[in-house]
Amino acid sequence: MNYETLTRVMRKLSLEAGDLIMDIYNADDFGVKVKSDDSPVTAADEAADAHISAGLREAFPDVALVTEEQAASHSVDARTFLIVDPLDGTKEFINRRGDFTVNIALVENGVPTRGVVYAPAKGRLFYTASTGVSVEETGAFDKDEAGETTQMSVTTPDNDGLMIVASKSHRDQATDDYIGKYNVKDMTSAGSSLKFCLVATGEADIYPRLGRTMEWDTAAGHAVLAGAGGRVVRFDDHTPLAYGKDGFANPFFIAYAPGVTLQDA
Known part of the structure; x- marks a missing residue:
């Protein structure tokens, strides 16, 4: 896997899917339906899924792909695969709370090694760089050219608080x-x-x-x-x-x- 290509493709697809999602988010009707497990799905889930899936299959035709919205993909048996939730937090989306994300990840030998999380309504974009270090990108997001990033690091916890x-x-x-x-x-x-x-x-x-x-x-x-x-x-x-x-x-x-x-x- 070429991680530089992967990072570029995942980042771009997440931003493009975010645009599709926000177009529907700002409309009057989300097109809400109920899936077989009683969870909601909207036109935004389906549009983002179709766009991301097509982009990943074109860029990485030999890598297995699992997505929430495509039931046939849920029988994939692979240790290394791409996995997508095109709209995580559908209930937040429906209730217009903004806490929803586009999720794309690579799993290698059972471990998520690369990923992007984009919250379009909040304007926050997090992803693993090609080196595996996680960054948050700020500013206006250009789909073809990454902007300024800040390396992310967990805090040193105080177990007393x-x-x-x-x-x-x-x-x-x-x-x-x-x-x-x-x-x-x-x-x-x-x-x-x-x-x-x-x-x-x-x-x-x-x-x-x-x-x-x-x-x-x-x-x-x-x-x-x-x-x-x-x-x-x-x-x-x-x-x-x-x-x-x-x-x-x-x-x-x-x-x-x-x-x-x-x-x-």
């Missing part, structure tokens, strides 16, 4: 009970894969997720966090969260900055 980020749409009592095991300085909520990015930038120390997620929800954020020095582990035994699992469903997990003293489940 941790910054915690939790889900905005999927918060429950089990999550609150687990958070209660820590000394909390402050807590914030965010939607979609932005939670990984807040840990990656040092805006939070830990993000516990005690709820259903799929690999396309997490791979890009996982890659960005790893490139900033962070970790993602299973909630039950604190072993690394692996990818390419049967059905692409994740167990509960914890994303955090090294130095956080993890509490048992």
